[in-house]
Amino acid sequence: MPSHESNPNTENNLTQTLPYRFYSDPEILKSEQEKIFSKSWQYVCHESYVRQPGDFFTAEVAGEPIVVTRSKDGELYAFYNVCPHRATKLIDNEAGNKKILQCPYHGWTFHLNGELNKAPNFKGVPGFCPADFSLRHIQVASKSSLVFVNLDPNAPSLEDSYDDFFTDLNQFDFLDELKVNDVKKRTIKCNWKAFIDNFLECDHCPIAHPGFSATLDLDEYHIVNGNNCSVHGSELKTKKGKEALDLPMGSAEVQEGRFYWIWPNVMLTIYPGPGNLSTIQMIPIDHETTLGVYTNFSKYEEPTEERKTQVAFAEQVRNEDVELVEREQIGLQSRAFEHGVFSPTEHAVHKFRDMVLDALDVSD
Numbered sequence: 536m537p538s539h540e541s542n543p544n545t546e547n548n549l550t551q552t553l554p555y556r557f558y559s560d561p562e563i564l565k566s567e568q569e570k571i572f573s574k575s576w577q578y579v580c581h582e583s584y585v586r587q588p589g590d591f592f593t594a595e596v597a598g599e600p601i602v603v604t605r606s607k608d609g610e611l612y613a614f615y616n617v618c619p620h621r622a623t624k625l626i627d628n629e630a631g632n633k634k635i636l637q638c639p640y641h642g643w644t645f646h647l648n649g650e651l652n653k654a655p656n657f658k659g660v661p662g663f664c665p666a667d668f669s670l671r672h673i674q675v676a677s678k679s680s681l682v683f684v685n686l687d688p689n690a691p692s693l694e695d696s697y698d699d700f701f702t703d704l705n706q707f708d709f710l711d712e713l714k715v716n717d718v719k720k721r722t723i724k725c726n727w728k729a730f731i732d733n734f735l736e737c738d739h740c741p742i743a744h745p746g747f748s749a750t751l752d753l754d755e756y757h758i759v760n761g762n763n764c765s766v767h768g769s770e771l772k773t774k775k776g777k778e779a780l781d782l783p784m785g786s787a788e789v790q791e792g793r794f795y796w797i798w799p800n801v802m803l804t805i806y807p808g809p810g811n812l813s814t815i816q817m818i819p820i821d822h823e824t825t826l827g828v829y830t831n832f833s834k835y836e837e838p839t840e841e842r843k844t845q846v847a848f849a850e851q852v853r854n855e856d857v858e859l860v861e862r863e864q865i866g867l868q869s870r871a872f873e874h875g876v877f878s879p880t881e882h883a884v885h886k887f888r889d890m891v892l893d894a895l896d897v898s899d
């Protein structure tokens with residue numbers, strides 16, 4: 536992965552942000568659903584949700600209902616969560632375990648590998664071939680216990696798409712052992728990109744995150760851009776940081792905070808202390824509203840006191856960020872300015888800007 540990237544400059548020596556209409560125009564979001572969310576790997580769930588035959592997990596990707604399943608023979612599958620008979624959404628529950636998937640409308644049933652099992656109202660109908668009525672497959676892949684789907688059948692593999700991210704993540708050997716402790720969903724009044732922008736820089740940390748700044752050594756905070764990802768890290772400010780996180784750090788599995796963004800809308804955080812992970816998904820609801828899905832994992836069914844302290848610490852930082860991005864969205868929708876500028880240390884936001892422009896095939 537390259538280390539600090541330079542910040543290419545415009546003629547007046549300052550780099551411009553995305554035009555603000557990109558954060559306030561429903562047509563731009565439509566285009567993003569088509570060109571970004573329908574073409575990129577989208578994180579769906581931790582593998583623990585779909586480990587046993589019959590397990591399933593449903594989600595929405597680019598506005599499409601999808602379902603990930605584990606079949607009888609142990610294979611992972613993903614489909615549009617839509618019945619091939621007359622389009623009814625097949626499964627409502629977010630997660631669970633079923634021997635067979637049954638459509639609630641006319642009772643067609645499907646195996647977990649997507650094949651049609653029975654179509655009661657087509658029994659004996661000449662010319663009806665069950666093999667023509669499987670669920671519609673989509674690409675699915677799991678790596679480091681993280682399950683992703685991609686609606687684009689021609690997309691490059693998950694491994695190739697996020698090679699730098701997975702290489703870095705590989706240093707943590709506890710990912711397979713993690714258990715979901717809680718999932719929190721929050722409606723945020725901002726365009727999804729405003730939240731990503733916020734995550735991708737720490738210029739705001741000394742101003743907006745007093746607790747975070749007192750705990751992590753911001754002088755050493757590093758932001759490294761990789762292929763379809765940005766990896767951030769910082770060590771604890773020795774004594775103060777350990778006190779804030781209430782940690783006996785000598786043997787802790789994680790010695791440094793590690794924060795990942797992967798294109799386009801997922802972030803993962805690993806805080807110093809015992810093995811832990813949180814995933815943060817930013818799913819657009821509309822051009823000015825986003826669903827934040829925060830999932831906290833630890834190695835135990837019930838979080839330990841140390842993990843609770845970590846989560847409370849992270850939630851404080853998240854709340855501070857949500858307040859910032861909702862405040863920013865007010866200005867992004869104002870006519871006051873058409874765009875802003877990047878500082879040299881906002882280079883990861885700049886990279887994200889370029890990726891959005893590339894994906895949408897527009898020059899700013």
Ligand code: FES
Pocket residue numbers: 618619620621622623638639640641642643
């Ligand atoms: S729509 Fe599903 S069985 Fe008819």
Ligand SMILES: [Fe+2]
Pocket residue numbers: 733734739740744852856
């Ligand atoms: Fe922040």
